Amino acid sequence: VPSNSSSEPGFARDVFVLPRAPGGSDAVYLAGNSLGAQPRPAREALVSAVDEQWAAVGVAGWEECGWWATPQRLGDRVGALVGAAPGQIVVGDSTSVQLFGALIAAARLRPGRTVLLSDAGHFPTDRYLATSVARLTGLTLATAAPDAMAPDAEVAVVAVPAVDFRTGERWDLATITERAHAAGAVVVADLSHAAGVMPVGLDALGVDLAVGCTYKYLNGGPGAPAFAYVAARHHDRLDPPLTGWTGHADPFGMTEAWTPAPGVGRLRVGTPPMLSMLALDGALGVFDDVDLADVRAASLALGDAFLSGLPDAVDVVTPHQHDRRGGHVAVRVPDAGGLCAALARRGVVVDARPPDLLRFGFAAPYVTLDDAATAARELAALL
Amino acid sequence: VPSNSSSEPGFARDVFVLPRAPGGSDAVYLAGNSLGAQPRPAREALVSAVDEQWAAVGVAGWEECGWWATPQRLGDRVGALVGAAPGQIVVGDSTSVQLFGALIAAARLRPGRTVLLSDAGHFPTDRYLATSVARLTGLTLATAAPDAMAPDAEVAVVAVPAVDFRTGERWDLATITERAHAAGAVVVADLSHAAGVMPVGLDALGVDLAVGCTYKYLNGGPGAPAFAYVAARHHDRLDPPLTGWTGHADPFGMTEAWTPAPGVGRLRVGTPPMLSMLALDGALGVFDDVDLADVRAASLALGDAFLSGLPDAVDVVTPHQHDRRGGHVAVRVPDAGGLCAALARRGVVVDARPPDLLRFGFAAPYVTLDDAATAARELAALL
Numbered sequence: 001v002p003s004n005s006s007s008e009p010g011f012a013r014d015v016f017v018l019p020r021a022p023g024g025s026d027a028v029y030l031a032g033n034s035l036g037a038q039p040r041p042a043r044e045a046l047v048s049a050v051d052e053q054w055a056a057v058g059v060a061g062w063e064e065c066g067w068w069a070t071p072q073r074l075g076d077r078v079g080a081l082v083g084a085a086p087g088q089i090v091v092g093d094s095t096s097v098q099l100f101g102a103l104i105a106a107a108r109l110r111p112g113r114t115v116l117l118s119d120a121g122h123f124p125t126d127r128y129l130a131t132s133v134a135r136l137t138g139l140t141l142a143t144a145a146p147d148a149m150a151p152d153a154e155v156a157v158v159a160v161p162a163v164d165f166r167t168g169e170r171w172d173l174a175t176i177t178e179r180a181h182a183a184g185a186v187v188v189a190d191l192s193h194a195a196g197v198m199p200v201g202l203d204a205l206g207v208d209l210a211v212g213c214t215y216k217y218l219n220g221g222p223g224a225p226a227f228a229y230v231a232a233r234h235h236d237r238l239d240p241p242l243t244g245w246t247g248h249a250d251p252f253g254m255t256e257a258w259t260p261a262p263g264v265g266r267l268r269v270g271t272p273p274m275l276s277m278l279a280l281d282g283a284l285g286v287f288d289d290v291d292l293a294d295v296r297a298a299s300l301a302l303g304d305a306f307l308s309g310l311p312d313a314v315d316v317v318t319p320h321q322h323d324r325r326g327g328h329v330a331v332r333v334p335d336a337g338g339l340c341a342a343l344a345r346r347g348v349v350v351d352a353r354p355p356d357l358l359r360f361g362f363a364a365p366y367v368t369l370d371d372a373a374t375a376a377r378e379l380a381a382l383l
Numbered sequence: 384v385p386s387n388s389s390s391e392p393g394f395a396r397d398v399f400v401l402p403r404a405p406g407g408s409d410a411v412y413l414a415g416n417s418l419g420a421q422p423r424p425a426r427e428a429l430v431s432a433v434d435e436q437w438a439a440v441g442v443a444g445w446e447e448c449g450w451w452a453t454p455q456r457l458g459d460r461v462g463a464l465v466g467a468a469p470g471q472i473v474v475g476d477s478t479s480v481q482l483f484g485a486l487i488a489a490a491r492l493r494p495g496r497t498v499l500l501s502d503a504g505h506f507p508t509d510r511y512l513a514t515s516v517a518r519l520t521g522l523t524l525a526t527a528a529p530d531a532m533a534p535d536a537e538v539a540v541v542a543v544p545a546v547d548f549r550t551g552e553r554w555d556l557a558t559i560t561e562r563a564h565a566a567g568a569v570v571v572a573d574l575s576h577a578a579g580v581m582p583v584g585l586d587a588l589g590v591d592l593a594v595g596c597t598y599k600y601l602n603g604g605p606g607a608p609a610f611a612y613v614a615a616r617h618h619d620r621l622d623p624p625l626t627g628w629t630g631h632a633d634p635f636g637m638t639e640a641w642t643p644a645p646g647v648g649r650l651r652v653g654t655p656p657m658l659s660m661l662a663l664d665g666a667l668g669v670f671d672d673v674d675l676a677d678v679r680a681a682s683l684a685l686g687d688a689f690l691s692g693l694p695d696a697v698d699v700v701t702p703h704q705h706d707r708r709g710g711h712v713a714v715r716v717p718d719a720g721g722l723c724a725a726l727a728r729r730g731v732v733v734d735a736r737p738p739d740l741l742r743f744g745f746a747a748p749y750v751t752l753d754d755a756a757t758a759a760r761e762l763a764a765l766l
Contacts, residue, residue, distance in 0.1 A: 019441030027441070035442040043433050046658065050426050054604055058402030058410070058732060059418040067605055094653025096627035097480050104519075125628035125653060128641035132626045136487075136519050215654065221437055222450055222657035243515045244479035245508035254737060258511035270477025270508060271598065273659040274605035275429065349441060354637060 007294035009302050010368035012286050015039050016219075018366065021347030028348045028371040028378075033193060033328040033361030036219030036283075045282025049275055067274050071246075072265060074277060077284050078214065078227045081292060082191060083201035088229055088264050091214070091280070092272040095192055095226040096125045097242070098211040101267065102228055103133040104241040106157045106186045106209050109234060113156035117142045117149060117185070123165045126190055130159055146171040151183040158187050162194035163326030166353050168318040170194075170326045173205050181206065186234075192216060195227075196287070197327030197363065198296040202229055209234070217327060217363055218287075220280035228267050235263045244269035286365050298364035302372045303329050306360055309376025314383065317357065328361040331379070339382055346378045390677035392685050393751035395669050398422050399602075401749065404730030411731045411754040415746030416576060416711040419602030419666075422748075428665025432658055450657050454629075455648060457660060460667050461597065461610045464675060465574060466584035471612055471647050474597070474663070475655040478575055478609040479508045480625070481594040484650065485611055486516040487624040489540045489569045489592050492617060496539035500525045500532060500568070506548045509573055513542055529554040534566040541570050545577035546709030549736050551701040553577075553709045556588050564589065569617075575599060578610075579670070580710030580746065581679040585612055592617070600710060600746055601670075603663035611650050618646050627652035669748050681747035685755045686712050689743055692759025697766065700740065711744040714762070722765055729761045 005011060016037045018026040029037050053065040062068045075089030082089075092098075107116065118130040120143035127143075134141040139156060146160045158180040163170050173189060180187045186208040194200055196217030202210055210229040214220035230238055243258040245251050247268040250259065260266035287295075300322050306329055307320065315332040319325050333339050336352035343350055343358075350360050360375055361367075388394060399420045401409040412420050436448040445451045458472030465472075475481075490499065501513040503526035510526075517524040522539060529543045541563040546553050556572060563570045569591040577583055579600030585593055593612040597603035613621055626641040628634050630651040633642065643649035670678075683705050689712055690699065698715040702708055716722050719735035726733055726741075733743050743758055744750075 017438040019443070020439050029441060031442040035437075035444075037441060038433070038438040043438070046429065046433060050421070050429060050604075050662075054418075055400040055421040055426070056403055058412060058420060059414040059734065060402070060727070060732070061418075061605060093476065093480060094627070094655070096629075096653030097476060097625065100625060123628075124631070124634075124637045124641075127639070128626040128628060128631070131641065132624050136624060213654070221433075222444060223654045223660070224658075225656060226653070241515050241519060242480065242483060243511040244477070245506075245511060246479075248507070248511070251507075252737060254507045256510070258507075258514060270479030270609070271596070271606045272477070273608060273656040275607075275662055276656040276659045277606070279433075279658055344443070349443070351442065354635060 005294065006290040007297050009298045009364050010366060011298065012365040013368065015041070015286060016366040019349060022345055023347065025347070028374050030360045030362065030367065030371065030375055031349045031351050032363030033216055033359060034351050035215055035222055036217060036363060037366050038221070039219050039283045039286050041285040042219065042221060042279045042283035046275060046279040049278040070274065070277050071268055071272050074281055075227060075264070078195070081287055082195050082229070083199060083203055084229050085203055088232055089227050090264055090267045091227045091277060092225050093269055095211055095213045096129060098226045098228040099126060099190065100129045100133060101240050101242045102188050102209045102211050103130060103157060103159060104137060105238055106188050107133070107137050107139060108239045109186050109237060110156035113154055115140050115142050115155045116157045116159065117144065117151055117155045118159040119146050119161060120144055121164060122159065122161060123190065123192070126159065126161070146176055149176060149179065151180050151185045153183055155183055155185040158185050160187070161190040162200060165193055166330060166357055168326045168328045168330050168359070170324055173207065177206050193326055197299050199292040207231065214280050218280070219283045221276065221283065224276055224280045225273060230264050230267065238266060240267055242269045246270060295364045299327050299362045300325065302362035302364060302367055302369065305369050305372040306376050309373050311380050327363065328359045330357045330359045332356050333358055333383070342382050343378055348375050348378050388677065389673040390680050392681045392747050393749060394681065395748040396751065398424070398669060399749040402732060405728060406730065408730070411757050413743045413745065413750065413754065413758055414732045414734050416599055416742060416744030417734050418598055418605055419600060419746060420749050421604070422602050422666045422669050424668040425602065425604060425662045425666035429658060429662040432661040453657065453660050454651055454655050457664055458610060458647070461578070464670055465578050466582060466586055467612050468586055471615055472610050473647055473650045474610045474660060475608050476652055478594055478596045479512060481609045481611040482509060482573065483512045483516060484623050484625045485571050485592045485594050486513060486540060486542060487520060488621055489571050490516070490520050490522055491622045492569050492620060493539035496537055498523050498525050498538045499540045499542065500527065500534055500538045501542040502529050502544060503527055504547060505542065505544060506573065506575065509542065509544070529559055532559060532562065534563050534568045536566055538566055538568040541568050543570070544573040544575070545583060548576055549713060549740055551709045551711045551713050551742070553707055556590065560589050576709055580682050582675040590614065597663050601663070602666045604659065604666065607659055607663045608656060613647050613650065621649060623650055625652045629653060678747045682710050682745045683708065685745035685747060685750055685752065688752050688755040689759050692756050694763050710746070711742045713740045713742045715739050716741055716766070725765050726761055731758050731761050
């Protein structure tokens, strides 16, 4: 349990095991926007799942250990962190799979419309899957920058991220959603680069469907399962394409036809990856009794410390304004890959995105102001 | 490492932790057709992944720890157990998701044809997803028993299991595939109830695509990732619907359009659930240097011991003939749920499938002839 105030950067640092720097000390780990560091409770939950559940209980664990209920139980835990009331989120599968299902289900909420409108600079998987969904559903794919989107009455679905994966720009989901709804479209938001680093307020924004990953700022571990949100007002009409048996109203009835489970449970697909799910369950403990507004303030303070430590000549592509910034800051450099490796040799872990961006992620639970200052200093030295 | 011959039932029992019976001793665990018991190397691999990889290495683990290559590395390991030469299998996602992708990709190999022909008694998720795929692709769904299938020139895809999930009947994949190919159709086989308990011989049979799960006889743990096979002759034309970024030819290039990876790598979708994947990696060690023909012989011997211990009056729905039997034996009883619970109280773990079947799974690595005899005796006593 963190002892510090959650508005203080590094408030839960003693709960985490940080990757090692070349000399053996803790790295300055600023790659939490890609893979979060390991919270000790994630390890504890996983070992418990392996020893006390799978090994000791076996197949009865689906009931006796609560495995069956886990996708929705974890969904409610994630929901508390993204502003979704209980009963609207399931956890499982990968973000790509959840997105595919969400886009088709969203399109089916607006039959007769012809356009799927997606962020032109969306994360690759979002763009590739939008293309595939358009092909399968017969929709036409159109793209625009999120802040330039002007959907009309032909648009069925507006697909946007909360935060740009490269630049770290935070999009104005409130305005995007308002415009989409004014045109009668539904919004599918990708929260991968927002969940756990800032409040999202899905219910309050009126977003229709959302997906996101849990291995970045939620620290669920490599390839931790994704989540999918559907606003309760759509549940009765929701018609998803991935009609797996665990989303059936009576999964062990094994009936002839697929009858969707009531509510968001119909978004469940196959047997969920329980070991990865329970690691996430432990990891989410980091956020118990923590206000995401505090985490956001701490993350912004870290970004500010980093930015103020950079020489003026550095090309920062992330907006400086707090309300337009996500959890990471990106800088444009001549040799992103080489600099990324050089920083790692100096104990500063970041990542590079082609062709020329370095990303610095500010996960407030374990990153300190000293870390942010060190990263700026080392980058300046290398430039 | 197992010390016994793999043709002997229970040949690797000391490698497994068996679930506990009510008195605290090892259960007679015959639910390996649902969730395999835990091999100790699975635990070791998982703890190593958590401590030495995620915690210590962080995001660099995708390269330094070989995470990125894992879906295809594990695919080759599974391939060795189902008769597939390297480079034709990926591991990841759930069986339901893999099946959805495989059915659409299979249909696209036969453009212009109009029918998806599926086993009428297929596992529910297979039937539900076939319905969804037919709706998305415009195919007409037709059903028949696998041994009664007579595909004609309108049939694009024939979807069958290797073993019936309820009755334990093993279908004749050689004949089914021959008939399908004679009609110009492609075969999608579900190996969930076959992989790890018998040789399958995918390449030799000429099966086109296949999927299967790894948490049954491959002992990968609850919700362990599934696998998907595509015969090499189809790779160049394979056009899957789940166009996630990890199946891209240049995944970190983040290019505008999705360019499929060469070979079976294009079946990768999103970020794979690495902790669950590495548990499976450890679990597969049970089969190192083991001949599946020996495992099959041992499993059949277990089934024979069970069957010979049953009173004549018991209604066995599984064929007695070895070549028509899978890894489990099913009996029809008046109160399957009640009997399942009563057996569990006596330390015999099996499962029930509605409306009236009890299934006894014979996973030869850890089930002994004594276990099989005990199960028959306890069932007889309860009946």
